[in-house]
Amino acid sequence: MVSDHFMTPSAKFADILLPADNSLERCDVGVPWTGERYVVFGNRVVEPPFECRHEYWWLSRVAAKLGLVEKFTEGKTVEDWLREIVAEAREKDPDFPTYEELSQQGVYRKDPEEYVAFSEEIRDPAGHPFKTPSGKIEIFSPTLYEMNMPDTIPAVPRYIPAWEGPEDPLRARFPLQCIGPHAKRRTHSTFDETPWMEEAEPQRMWISTQDAVARGIVEESLAKVFNDRGALVIRAHLTQRIRPGVIAISQGAWYTPDEKGVCRRGCINVLTSQRPTPLAHGNAQHTILVEVERA
């Protein structure tokens, strides 16, 4: 089930595909990503065309089919929810504008406060212990020790060579490390479909000149990048700005497989592993070994 604005790669897999309204077609409140002190308000400036709908509209109908509509909506419209959010904010901060003021102003901000990590714990250790079993900074962690996974989660910090790192024997077959930086012309996969953005910063692989020359790859030529998990084809940009032994393919390009499953757009996800990191169980998205050859 996919609700989106464009026929994205995810949309192509959908059993059911719904057209979504976009941020100009709905009112909404936006909060910052990393705790800065502002709130933005987006006004609906145009009605959603045709049958494009806010997710709340169809999710409420799904809730109704499941007999949960009252619990889900609490009888409120989108605007009711937004007004409630603003009202709650005003209870905590008397300077917070009213709903009408916020939608007029578009933004409410306060000056940033100086933030120093653990300042309270340092200033007053007795009154503000660290969130560790001993309440102190721990060099040896009993919590990690009790997990009993010393090879991957040591109780005392030490260097552990990563899989698909410089020391992995897999380098005999896939000698280059592939990292996935963020391109300026996208936000993750958003705006990959925008032609002006592709013109401003086309999807390219950065490869050091010496690695390219050794493989017969020249500027703008097509290169195939592959490992045991998948393959993609992408044009090369030769540069001195990347370390020999490393290539970079910016993340977010839309998966565009040909009939052999090779991605023709340069979607780095065909090369990444789903192996989780030991403690956080996160995606190790730059831990990729590949080989590159002329396409």
Place this chain on the structure above:
Amino acid sequence: MNGQVGFYIDTTRCINCKTCEIACKDINDLAVGLRIRRVRTFEDGEFPNVSVYNISISCHHCEDPACVRNCPSRAYTKRAADGIVIHDPARCIGCRYCSWVCPYGAPQFDPRTGTMKKCNLCIDLADAGEGPVCVGACPTRAIEVGPLSEIGARPGAAIAIRCLPPPEMTKPSSRYKVRPEALKGLNPMPSS
């Protein structure tokens, strides 16, 4: 040209975000293929001792513009008051000769109209008291427009930088703030 205006580009601030390119395309409603403002990146050295700088270029509103000199239908005019070089699409025959003689790639052919497009310093916005959109759009404020007499007199303002055509060709009215590596290995004048 006492009143000549020009661009002052601070290459030490330019982060190659291309916002100026997109703002220019937006205000001029340009299709893909026309980049009448374009940011170019130049690198120097070998890993790990690499330096990079970015230059945002549109039209330099040159003091001796090759487009004005060479256009067969006299579609280009250099304004007396401020030296801005204006293209008149009504006179343009789409021969593209200007794109051959401009050292900087400023005039670009628009297949939708059959005529050339070039930066005109957003003179259409000047009446509304607004400046060129690239200036306002740049998030690091790397682009300014000002009298050449002022921007050219700023300490360190460079007219010739590596990888650009030698300024003796058309006497561009742009000046740059650069790091020293941008001044190495300047292009010589062509021999003919």
